[in-house]
Amino acid sequence: MRFDTVKILRDSPGITTTLVVSGEDRERVVLRRLDLGRTWLWSRRWLEDEVEAIRRARLSHVIAPTIVHHGPDHIDLVRPFIEGMDVREWFASHPTRSFAEQLRIMATLFHALACLHRLGIAHGGVTPANIVLTENGELVLLDAGVTRVQLAATNDQPTTSSIGADRGDPSRNNGTGGFSADLFGAGLVLLESVAQANHTASVLRRTQPAGGDLTDLSRQFGLMGVPDQLRPVLTKLLDPVVAQRYQTAEEALGELEALMATGGDGTPPKGLLPRSDRAVPAAEPPLVGRHTELAALISCLDGAASGTGSVLCMLGDSGVGKSRLLEAVSEHAAQHSKVTVLRAAAFDQAPARPLGPFSSVFRDLAAHLRTHPSELQRVREELGELIVVVGDQVPELAGAFGGQAPSPEPGGWLFDAPGPAGPAAIARFLVTAFTPHRPGLIVLDDCQWADDLTWQVLEKFTELVVARRQRGLVSVSLIIACRPEVGR
Ligand SMILES: Nc1ncnc2c1ncn2[C@@H]1O[C@H](COP(=O)(O)OP(=O)(O)OP(=O)(O)O)[C@@H](O)[C@H]1O
Ligand SMILES: [Mg+2]
Incomplete structure (x- = not known):
């Protein structure tokens, strides 16, 4: 073949x-x-x-x-090839989804693992990248049984962060492998997904010791804003003492189903409030200092409202407070301005999907254009033929533009080596999509994990904003946060 x-x-x-x-x-x-x-x-x-x-x-x-x-x-x-988003992205993209919906997804994960385990097969690499929510909202497990761990390539050192390392090597889960490692991995995925929805994922990255075991779970759950109802289940999935963890996927599934029956009543869980009602993630102390930095971010936000949008890049090591400042400026926008904030992030562990960090931004813009035909018409007119290039490169927008997602030509420039028009056209679209009546702020966190095409779009977007802002024609600002190790 x-x-x-x-x-x-x-x-x-x-x-x-x-x-x-x-x-x-x-x-x-x-x-x-x-x-x-x-x-x-x-x-x-x-x-x-x-x-x-x-x-x-x-x-x-x-x-x-x-x-x-x-x-x-x-x-x-x-x-x-499965279109969709990995489970962390799913939690992050709509943090206000009902608890019932979140529980349903968690239960489906354990149902899928239970089915696999019944066949006598361990997945061997339960990571967010291998758990995908399809466009129909269905959870699927990828690459079961064919991961590096399953190939017994135990001499290879994991290449990623400590969380990834822990997942990749079952011997680090207190000497357990196979089924037990799957359950531990699933617990970690759920914890990270909840943290992602709460914008507290970096707490987890920093507090997990190199050995992989999570200690002092209740304190971590507090810092990450894990809903009270979920804590017993996560405690038992991630217990440092292997004998105290669930022994089978069915056991964990049973407890999640019990929660669905009693606690998943459709309201947001305690400890995880809808974003607009939440000044900071649960259990976070108030913002200390950082007045100058926050003022710069708010000025960037305000620029969008007055046609002088700008681009601001926050560089800083892990833990200095980048995500915290993004949270603060987003909250400020919700309370004090009419600027629409679109937040997204790049993910570690995920294959660097072209334009992955922008995908939820595109989905939100597509939804807006679908429900506002006159806006769509304006964007069409302003972009002219470039709209075809944008639709070709961005499947999330192709539908809204009235076309089908493209079937790529082998070796075609669209995927393998984007031509010069691609990133520039996407940048034009992002600037055009916002108007003085609907100004916007795009916030991208963790850009050290962004793919090349995303960086090219960011570069073109910046050029365009610089060229147009003098004339007061830019109703969108962009704030990105990034660790310096990116080397760009
Ligand atoms: N100025 C501040 N006031 C109060 N808490 C802060 C402040 N800055 C950071 N924190 C807290 O410190 C922790 C780390 O901050 P944060 O997650 O924003 O770091 P980060 O720079 O985004 O790290 P990473 O690169 O790992 O994502 C969080 O719990 C955050 O709430
Ligand atoms: Mg961060």
């Missing part, structure tokens, strides 16, 4: 994950090449059996891979 590469999504030791289009039907699929040269001899047979078992079982929330090529020292697997 022939595949044309669109983009390498992730290249980690032993596994290369690539977005490709298949030779015959031009479908977008994800190809994973597993390097078996570095694994135990029995890996190949064992892997083939697992893949076959998953495929035959047709589990409803598990995307089954198919082996398409057996090489002398590798195996190629494909699975469908």
